[in-house]
Amino acid sequence: AQSVAQPEDQVNVAEGxxxxxxxxxxxxxxxxxxxxxxxxxxxxxxxxxxxxxxxLVKGSYGFEAEFNKSQTSFHLxxxxxLVSDSALxxxxxxxxxxxxxxxxxxxxxxxxxx
Amino acid sequence: NAGVTQTPxxxxxxxxxxxxxxxxxxxxxxYMSWYRQDPGMGLRLIHYSVxxxxxxxxxxxxxxxxxxxxxxxxxxxxxSAAPSQTSVYFCASSYLGQGGTEAFFGQGTRLTxx
Numbered sequence: 001a002q003s004v005a006q007p008e009d010q011v012n013v014a015e016g017x018x019x020x021x022x023x024x025x026x027x028x029x030x031x032x033x034x035x036x037x038x039x040x041x042x043x044x045x046x047x048x049x050x051x052x053x054x055x056l057v058k059g060s061y062g063f064e065a066e067f068n069k070s071q072t073s074f075h076l077x078x079x080x081x082l083v084s085d086s087a088l089x090x091x092x093x094x095x096x097x098x099x100x101x102x103x104x105x106x107x108x109x110x111x112x113x114x
Numbered sequence: 115n116a117g118v119t120q121t122p123x124x125x126x127x128x129x130x131x132x133x134x135x136x137x138x139x140x141x142x143x144x145y146m147s148w149y150r151q152d153p154g155m156g157l158r159l160i161h162y163s164v165x166x167x168x169x170x171x172x173x174x175x176x177x178x179x180x181x182x183x184x185x186x187x188x189x190x191x192x193x194s195a196a197p198s199q200t201s202v203y204f205c206a207s208s209y210l211g212q213g214g215t216e217a218f219f220g221q222g223t224r225l226t227x228x
Contacts, residue, residue, distance in 0.1 A: 046216040100164050100210055102217055106156035
């Protein structure tokens with residue numbers, strides 16, 4: 001069965017510093033991996049995805065993520081965080097063709113202080 | 115393009131009442147799903163569907179029923195509401211073709227069961 005772990009409930013960084021949000025996964029095949037962001041009282045917005053190809057993927061708002069197959073990780077990164085990046089971040093995985101459902105981690109709350 | 119539309123946005127139910135949360139998408143997506151979001155629990159999958167006439171259970175299906183008679187609609191039925199079903203509910207849809215597109219989310223339904 002597929003699963004996603006986000007080992008940190010909260011990440012706190014100062015504005016201008018690098019931001020990393022960690023995600024590890026478990027699948028039986030080759031994963032499709034996704035990052036989403038949720039602002040208060042809003043739905044989820046897609047940030048980026050890894051399907052195949054280059055291990056470093058770039059997404060919206062200056063975010064990027066690196067797929068590491070040997071470590072089964074897909075950490076989200078931003079070189080210079082902004083106060084407006086403060087939100088709840090979710091990692092998600094799909095395991096086609098074994099399993100088409102989309103499974104989410106528990107989420108990581110990011111707070112960027114000015 | 116409307117995307118994914120959920121109704122209602124807010125609902126208060128009494129214990130034992132039944133209701134249906136509506137979800138519709140206009141993107142011709144094969145995959146549709148329902149999640150509930152509770153503090154510290156992330157997004158937990160209730161039910162999902164990979165096409166009209168096909169549904170399957172997720173992590174937390176008890177107390178909920180779904181059907182998929184058309185590609186566009188995926189209603190979630192609460193059979194006999196319980197306080198434990200107080201939550202925010204999200205509907206999501208995506209393509210399942212090669213490339214595995216990201217899921218699009220509705221704005222959510224905040225349900226309170228008293």
